[in-house]
Each structure stands twice: as structure tokens, then as C-alpha cells.
Amino acid sequence: MTPIITAFEASPDRGKGQARDMRVRWALEEVGQPYEVRLLSFKAMKEPAHRALHPFGQIPTYEEGELALFESGAIVLHIAQHHAGLLPTEAVARSRAINWIFAALSTVEPPIIEREAAWFTERDKPWYAEHGPMLDERVRRRLGELSARLGEHDWLDGAFSAGDLTMVMVLRRLSSTGLLGAYPNLLAYVARGEARPAFQRAFAAQLAVFTAASGT
Ligand SMILES: N[C@@H](CCC(=O)N[C@@H](CS)C(=O)NCC(=O)O)C(=O)O
Numbered sequence: 001m002t003p004i005i006t007a008f009e010a011s012p013d014r015g016k017g018q019a020r021d022m023r024v025r026w027a028l029e030e031v032g033q034p035y036e037v038r039l040l041s042f043k044a045m046k047e048p049a050h051r052a053l054h055p056f057g058q059i060p061t062y063e064e065g066e067l068a069l070f071e072s073g074a075i076v077l078h079i080a081q082h083h084a085g086l087l088p089t090e091a092v093a094r095s096r097a098i099n100w101i102f103a104a105l106s107t108v109e110p111p112i113i114e115r116e117a118a119w120f121t122e123r124d125k126p127w128y129a130e131h132g133p134m135l136d137e138r139v140r141r142r143l144g145e146l147s148a149r150l151g152e153h154d155w156l157d158g159a160f161s162a163g164d165l166t167m168v169m170v171l172r173r174l175s176s177t178g179l180l181g182a183y184p185n186l187l188a189y190v191a192r193g194e195a196r197p198a199f200q201r202a203f204a205a206q207l208a209v210f211t212a213a214s215g216t
Pocket residue numbers: 018019020021045057058059060070071072073
């Protein structure tokens with residue numbers, strides 16, 4: 001059965017592949033699973049039909065027969081658990097790889113999102129001069145710790161896994177900030193992820209949606 005995912009009809013990131021459907025597309029491309037995409041406007045995302053799938057009225061969702069999932073991490077994990085290629089088969093290594101999905105989403109992503117949200121909503125406020133650098137510092141602390149753990153390795157724990165896919169997508173949110181520049185191994189790590197043919201196919205697919213919507 002071909003899974004159906006949801007994505008923005010017109011992504012606010014203008015095709016930069018930052019929206020979270022990109023994680024799901026990349027995972028599906030890595031395992032060679034064809035998929036369909038249902039595009040949604042912001043209005044449609046908040047309507048009851050979509051909220052029945054996603055209680056918070058967001059993208060992405062994932063439907064496969066009777067299964068409906070929301071939360072990009074849960075979807076990536078589901079794909080990785082049901083197809084070969086994104087998780088080791090050996091139990092201990094598999095758990096460690098899953099560990100990195102959670103680390104990306106619950107330890108590395110939150111300070112990045114907090115910084116991003118403050119930049120969008122508070123940067124013209126008087127307190128931002130103090131608050132902004134503090135949020136930068138929280139991100140830097142996590143990047144320093146991650147950089148130390150990655151060291152000179154290609155991937156976080158052995159072969160490329162769903163943990164790396166999720167972590168690369170989280171780090172990509174910093175692409176336009178310059179914050180990654182102090183960590184050459186993290187820059188190289190992100191570049192390695194982006195160079196994967198499956199990433200390229202997923203990126204092209206989401207960009208095509210934006211291009212069609214904007215008529216460029
Ligand atoms: N924790 C959720 C976050 C989902 C999320 O924030 N989706 C964004 C797009 S990347 C969205 O739908 N934003 C529109 C909105 O919240 O109204 C996940 O990882 O799937």
C-alpha cells in the first residue's frame with residue numbers, strides 16, 4: 001500500500017527543505033518506498049478533516065492503510081522499523097541508532113527552535129539584545145557537545161541511520177545562521193547527509209512543489 005504524507009501547499013521556507021515533511025520524504029527515499037503527497041493550505045491544516053489526523057493541525061502526517069501517524073520523528077521511526085536500510089539489524093546497535101532520533105528531537109532541536117521562534121517574534125523588542133545571545137549560547141552548547149561526540153566519524157554511531165537522518169535535518173535548520181561555522185565536523189556531517197542521493201531526490205520533490213505553487 002502506497003503511504004500518503006501531507007506537506008505545505010506553499011512552504012514558508014520557499015523550497016529550502018526545512019519543513020518537516022522533508023524528513024519523511026528523505027526516509028522514504030532512503031528505503032525506496034514510493035509515496036503520495038497531499039498538499040495542504042494553512043487553512044486546510046486547521047480544519048476538522050486534517051485535525052482528525054493531526055490533533056495540532058500541522059504537517060507532516062503519514063497514512064498507510066488503517067495506520068495514521070503524526071510527528072515527524074514517529075513517522076521516520078515507523079519507516080525505519082518497517083523497511084531495511086535505516087536501522088541496524090543487531091538489537092543493541094538498533095537501540096543506539098533510535099536513541100539518536102530522540103536526541104535530535106528532544107535535546108538538539110528544542111534550543112534551535114526556541115532561538116528561531118524568538119528571532120521571528122521578538123527581534124524588534126528591547127529585551128532581545130540580551131535574550132538573543134543567551135539563546136545563541138544554548139544552541140552553541142549543544143553543538144559543541146554534539147561536535148565532540150561526532151569527532152572525525154562520518155556518522156554518529158557506525159553506519160548512516162535514521163538517527164543521522166533526523167540529526168542532519170535538525171542541524172540544517174541552522175543553515176542560514178552561521179552558528180554551524182564554528183564546528184567544521186558538523187558542517188561536513190550535514191554536507192554528507194545532503195549529498196546522499198535519497199536526500200537529493202527528497203529535496204527536489206519538495207522544491208518542485210514550491211516552484212509549481214509560486215509559478216517560478
Ligand atoms: N513536532 C512536530 C512539529 C510539526 C510542525 O511544527 N510542523 C510545522 C511545519 S515544519 C507546521 O505544520 N507548521 C504550521 C503550524 O503549526 O500551523 C513534528 O516533528 O512533526
